[in-house]
Amino acid sequence: xxxxxxxxxxxxxxxxxxxxxxxxxxxxxxxxxxxxxxxxxxxxxxxxxxxxxxxxxxxxxxxxxxxxxxxxxxxxxxxxxxxxxxxxxxxxxxxxxxxxxxxxxxxxxxxxxxxxxxxxxxxxxxxxxx
Numbered sequence: 259x260x261x262x263x264x265x266x267x268x269x270x271x272x273x274x275x276x277x278x279x280x281x282x283x284x285x286x287x288x289x290x291x292x293x294x295x296x297x298x299x300x301x302x303x304x305x306x307x308x309x310x311x312x313x314x315x316x317x318x319x320x321x322x323x324x325x326x327x328x329x330x331x332x333x334x335x336x337x338x339x340x341x342x343x344x345x346x347x348x349x350x351x352x353x354x355x356x357x358x359x360x361x362x363x364x365x366x367x368x369x370x371x372x373x374x375x376x377x378x379x380x381x382x383x384x385x386x387x388x
Contacts, residue, residue, distance in 0.1 A: 264310045264358040275309065282382045283309045283360035286352070291326025294381025298322065303388040305330075305379075309360035312337060314384065315377070323369075323376055328384070330377040331369045338377075340365065353377060 266274070271284050281287040296305070305315040305328075314337045315330045323329035336356065343352040343364065353362045362383045369376035 260359065262357060262359045266358075271309070276382070278382045279308050282380045283307075283362075286361040287380075288363075289327070289380045289382050294327060296328040296379075296381040296384060296386060297326060299328070299386065301386070301388060303386055305384045305386055307355040307358060307360055307362075308383055308385045309355060310358040311385070312355055312357040314338060314355065314362070315379070321369075321371065323378070325376070325378055327363060328379045328381055329369075330379065331371040331373045331375050333377060338362065338365075353379070355383075 272280055275283060282289060302317050304313050306313050313334055315333055319330040319332045321329055321331060339354040339356040341352045341354060343350045350364045353365050354360060355362060360383060363379040366376045366378060367374055
């Protein structure tokens, strides 16, 4: 298991995070599509990891993909870790906060912008700051 800059015990994570945030960030869960508070959120600002506060995405990279989760076409360099995910009979690329290892979602190569990327992120895994 990888060591991250920010390490906490499972009990510490449970105390800090809501049950939904814990399920997603620490247990690799997924929120239901079209339910997250940041899905159709387009204010100017930055999106940070809900677990550790690390800045992950800039609002300029956010777009409406129609997939039901907040979508970004790029992450801030060095802030997201990429891990092959072979669960549910698929091969996908899981995205994690590189500071605390929190599960954010997945990245796909079907984005509509010049990056070609669609970072599909759970709202519960991020916080927004204007």
